[in-house]
Amino acid sequence: MPHTGASLRGAICALTAAMAVTGCGSHGSSATAPSSSSAAASAPSPKATTQGHGLSVATAPKLASDGITVLTSGTRVTGSAIYPIPGGMKAGKTLAIAINCQGPGRLRVQVPPTGISFPLLCEKGKVLPTMNEIHISKGRATASLQFAAEQEVKWSFAVGWDPDPPEQH
Amino acid sequence: MNVHLDVKRAAATTTAALLVLGLGGGVASADDIPADTSVVVNTEPPRATEPADTDVVDVPASQVNAEPDIPGNGDSGPGNHPGGQICDRTAVYTPTAKGKDYHVGIGAPNANHNGTSHTARSSFTAEASGTVGISISAGLSITIEAMIGKIEQKYNVDLSASLTAKLGNNFQVDTPAHKTTHATYGVYRLRSQGTSYVIYSNCQTSAKKTITSYTPHYVGWYMWETN
Numbered sequence: 001m002p003h004t005g006a007s008l009r010g011a012i013c014a015l016t017a018a019m020a021v022t023g024c025g026s027h028g029s030s031a032t033a034p035s036s037s038s039a040a041a042s043a044p045s046p047k048a049t050t051q052g053h054g055l056s057v058a059t060a061p062k063l064a065s066d067g068i069t070v071l072t073s074g075t076r077v078t079g080s081a082i083y084p085i086p087g088g089m090k091a092g093k094t095l096a097i098a099i100n101c102q103g104p105g106r107l108r109v110q111v112p113p114t115g116i117s118f119p120l121l122c123e124k125g126k127v128l129p130t131m132n133e134i135h136i137s138k139g140r141a142t143a144s145l146q147f148a149a150e151q152e153v154k155w156s157f158a159v160g161w162d163p164d165p166p167e168q169h
Numbered sequence: 170m171n172v173h174l175d176v177k178r179a180a181a182t183t184t185a186a187l188l189v190l191g192l193g194g195g196v197a198s199a200d201d202i203p204a205d206t207s208v209v210v211n212t213e214p215p216r217a218t219e220p221a222d223t224d225v226v227d228v229p230a231s232q233v234n235a236e237p238d239i240p241g242n243g244d245s246g247p248g249n250h251p252g253g254q255i256c257d258r259t260a261v262y263t264p265t266a267k268g269k270d271y272h273v274g275i276g277a278p279n280a281n282h283n284g285t286s287h288t289a290r291s292s293f294t295a296e297a298s299g300t301v302g303i304s305i306s307a308g309l310s311i312t313i314e315a316m317i318g319k320i321e322q323k324y325n326v327d328l329s330a331s332l333t334a335k336l337g338n339n340f341q342v343d344t345p346a347h348k349t350t351h352a353t354y355g356v357y358r359l360r361s362q363g364t365s366y367v368i369y370s371n372c373q374t375s376a377k378k379t380i381t382s383y384t385p386h387y388v389g390w391y392m393w394e395t396n
């Protein structure tokens with residue numbers, strides 16, 4: 001469940017994110033001090049989170065390669081963050097939420113105002129690539145992706161509408 | 170389905186616990202929520218593979234780096250003639266087509282019916298774990314690991330030789346009044362095709378084979394809905 005105290009911070013973050021798609025970390029002392037940003041290219045940190053065939057929390061899941069138009073994404077996110085989903089919920093479309101996470105720890109993901117909610121159990125020293133696809137039947141003018149993670153969790157994500165979900169051939 | 174997945178179940182029974190609503194005409198004790206909340210409307214379960222792909226077989230994780238057993242391996246190949254043209258013996262795999270993701274469920278899908286007149290929240294919890302690897306048709310002349318690298322490079326994707334969907338993963342979603350939400354947890358795999366052959370030392374080539382493969386891409390849920 002979301003922390004009540006995070007709501008105000010989240011709202012402020014949402015305003016910030018609406019302008020710059022910027023993650024708002026809970027580790028910062030205020031909403032203007034994000035713990036992470038989607039602007040990964042500007043971060044000179046070492047590439048310490050790669051695994052196997054290139055999975056990383058330093059890069060967003062490559063949804064565009066799957067034919068999915070990315071609505072918002074972020075890299076090296078930590079703490080809590082809220083990202084507005086541009087355009088809100090689109091009726092009749094399949095929402096694809098892809099997340100690469102690395103722990104150890106738990107990352108909770110919610111998509112208010114829908115009831116979509118799920119946790120990820122992120123492992124130490126290993127990037128877990130996840131994808132959850134949900135077809136949306138009713139449109140919403142606004143919606144957002146809300147994250148709340150334990151301290152050592154770091155993740156990247158990308159969200160989009162899948163034009164060709166698995167059940168349609 | 171002819172594909173046998175490398176699935177190890179940690180729980181022998183169901184894959185989801187329906188925490189809110191009963192199945193069928195069960196008593197609804199869910200938290201009613203506004204009826205205009207977004208809900209899921211898919212109407213079919215996902216497929217694990219294309220029905221036409223009857224020739225793909227599962228590959229044990231231990232074989233991902235194994236050199237393929239190719240006819241002519243270790244000699245100069247068919248039709249070798251002393252004094253003829255000499256080539257470096259080369260195994261080739263060239264990706265030719267990228268398909269879509271297919272979802273391999275760990276255990277059976279689960280359903281949650283909302284018999285009330287209000288939208289209600291459904292909660293699904295995976296009660297099994299499973300590891301899903303690669304499935305591939307015959308004739309690959311390079312290692313599977315090398316093939317994965319070729320596919321990743323050509324199509325800008327990140328794939329894995331195997332992925333594990335773990336016990337206890339939970340997903341909550343809204344179920345509209347009088348609807349049933351279905352949920353399956355497992356591994357998304359990318360279907361792709363390529364051409365594979367060997368160039369022998371006499372510069373002749375083996376027959377070109379079309380290779381169909383399903384390679385683990387993501388772990389996660391897939392949700393759909395029926396009346």
